[in-house]
Amino acid sequence: MMMLYSLDTDATFGLALATELGVALSAHENRRFDDGECKLRALQDPRGADVFVIHSLHGDLQNSPHDKLFQLLLFVAALRDHGAARVTAVVPYLAYARKDRRTKPFDPVTLRYVAQMFESVGTSQLIALEAHNVAAFENAFRCTSIHLEAHRVFDGVIGELVHEQAVAVASPDPGGVKRAQLWRESLEQTLMRTVGFAMVDKRRSAGVVSSENLVAGDVSGMTVLLMDDLIASGETMRRAAVALRRAGAVKVLAFAAHGLFTGTAEQSLSDDSLSNIVVTDSVPPFRLPLGSELRAKLSIVSVAPLFAAAIQANHRAWLK
Numbered sequence: 001m002m003m004l005y006s007l008d009t010d011a012t013f014g015l016a017l018a019t020e021l022g023v024a025l026s027a028h029e030n031r032r033f034d035d036g037e038c039k040l041r042a043l044q045d046p047r048g049a050d051v052f053v054i055h056s057l058h059g060d061l062q063n064s065p066h067d068k069l070f071q072l073l074l075f076v077a078a079l080r081d082h083g084a085a086r087v088t089a090v091v092p093y094l095a096y097a098r099k100d101r102r103t104k105p106f107d108p109v110t111l112r113y114v115a116q117m118f119e120s121v122g123t124s125q126l127i128a129l130e131a132h133n134v135a136a137f138e139n140a141f142r143c144t145s146i147h148l149e150a151h152r153v154f155d156g157v158i159g160e161l162v163h164e165q166a167v168a169v170a171s172p173d174p175g176g177v178k179r180a181q182l183w184r185e186s187l188e189q190t191l192m193r194t195v196g197f198a199m200v201d202k203r204r205s206a207g208v209v210s211s212e213n214l215v216a217g218d219v220s221g222m223t224v225l226l227m228d229d230l231i232a233s234g235e236t237m238r239r240a241a242v243a244l245r246r247a248g249a250v251k252v253l254a255f256a257a258h259g260l261f262t263g264t265a266e267q268s269l270s271d272d273s274l275s276n277i278v279v280t281d282s283v284p285p286f287r288l289p290l291g292s293e294l295r296a297k298l299s300i301v302s303v304a305p306l307f308a309a310a311i312q313a314n315h316r317a318w319l320k
Contacts, residue, residue, distance in 0.1 A: 054092070098132045237269065
């Protein structure tokens with residue numbers, strides 16, 4: 001038996017995933033005490049079930065990323081305590097994944113610590129969308145980790161955006177080269193024509209982004225699909241778009257799995273260098289005011305079908 005829970009305050013994604021799977025969301029209690037402590041419990045018996053728990057770990061108006069992480073850990077532990085045969089954490093946005101290696105003395109490797117927390121409460125598997133660094137994500141977990149690629153849903157909307165124009169895929173920094181290359185290869189099959197590739201130079205230290213606007217690759221006369229794992233302040237995307245336009249790109253479309261839109265994102269991404277911005281529904285765009293200039297060029301693509309396919313295949317394999 002499969003059971004599906006959604007701990008998200010905004011259950012839109014959970015309901016969409018339940019619809020795709022053809023199951024109902026199972027009921028649970030999430031009680032918050034006056035001092036901020038919380039209690040989560042299932043309201044249906046999970047004994048012997050294959051349980052999937054959805055919780056996207058972005059900060060929102062009610063909970064911080066660490067609040068959500070702790071809630072998810074508590075709920076997974078409680079389900080295992082009460083006899084769930086297997087508990088899979090379904091985490092569209094995995095918080096703390098950006099700090100996956102040491103770059104300064106005494107740095108934490110936060111992704112590995114978070115993985116250890118999931119393992120310690122008996123998490124059987126974790127499914128996440130577009131981790132910051134796939135190799136680091138897979139190496140951090142000792143339980144099964146399943147990584148989903150956002151470009152698989154972006155493929156479906158490309159035709160209406162680029163038509164017959166010459167196209168190139170670009171990474172806004174050296175760290176995202178492999179992600180962009182995988183999408184370029186996929187797009188060549190989708191569009192049935194050659195797709196170019198480019199990379200923009202970027203360096204970050206102490207949270208400050210700098211670059212010399214160097215572009216490796218030919219984008220002259222092309223529509224460039226600029227892809228990253230997430231958009232926070234939007235400054236990385238804006239800088240890269242400016243560099244690509246100076247290198248001859250006709251227009252630049254930004255794609256990211258996770259639209260956090262923090263800080264100065266509305267101002268940065270409203271820049272004329274970016275024609276369109278496409279993100280998934282792993283994070284609701286609650287930080288962007290309705291009717292804003294940025295909202296007008298923002299498109300959201302659902303990854304519920306992508307997660308549903310992964311869950312269905314995983315559940316069928318478990319039943320064998």
